[in-house]
Amino acid sequence: MAEPTWPGEQLVVAAQRGDVDSLTALVTGAHPNVQRFAHFLCATPQDAEDAAQEALIVLYRKIGMLRASGALASWMFRIVRNECLRRARTVLADPYPVPPRPDTAVGSAEEEVLQRLEAGRVAAAVAALPDDQRRVLVMRDIQGYSGRMTADALGLSTAAMKSRLHRARAALRAALAAPAPLADLKESR
Known part of the structure; x- marks a missing residue:
């Protein structure tokens, strides 16, 4: 298995300067790593996909806010973690969750909430x-x-x-x- 790699610092710096091709390459290059983070941190595959997409949008829009070009991985990890936690909070706050599709095997609502809480606990423990x-x-x-x-x-x-x-x-x-x-x-x- 090939080692996962993040886009290089030169690409990050060029993207921060506004080079559209570099920004596109940066988002494309970061995508597999962001997906891996999301699938590790989010409670469901659907939340993971949504969190990964949201994180890539944040990367695209706010790359200029990244202070150290070498800190891309930790910055993206925090964005994905926060998005997964936000999704978990939304599910807990929603008194009328969307019912599961009949073709998927899902445990009870209580088990699903506990699973999401546990994913949030892991993310919070890593962040601490x-x-x-x-x-x-x-x-x-x-x-x-x-x-x-x-x-x-x-x-x-x-x-x-x-x-x-x-x-x-x-x-x-x-x-x-x-x-x-x-x-x-x-x-x-």
């Missing part, structure tokens, strides 16, 4: 990690980069990268081990 740990975790576990590529991209030794990844996974595990607010409600029924 310290910056250095979050970058390593995203590159290794979400983007699928090899250990060597991750270490090189972050300017770390392989041992330092592994140490940060271990701390990030442990912190994530601990954050997710805390009881979820609605999980207590489900168990009490």
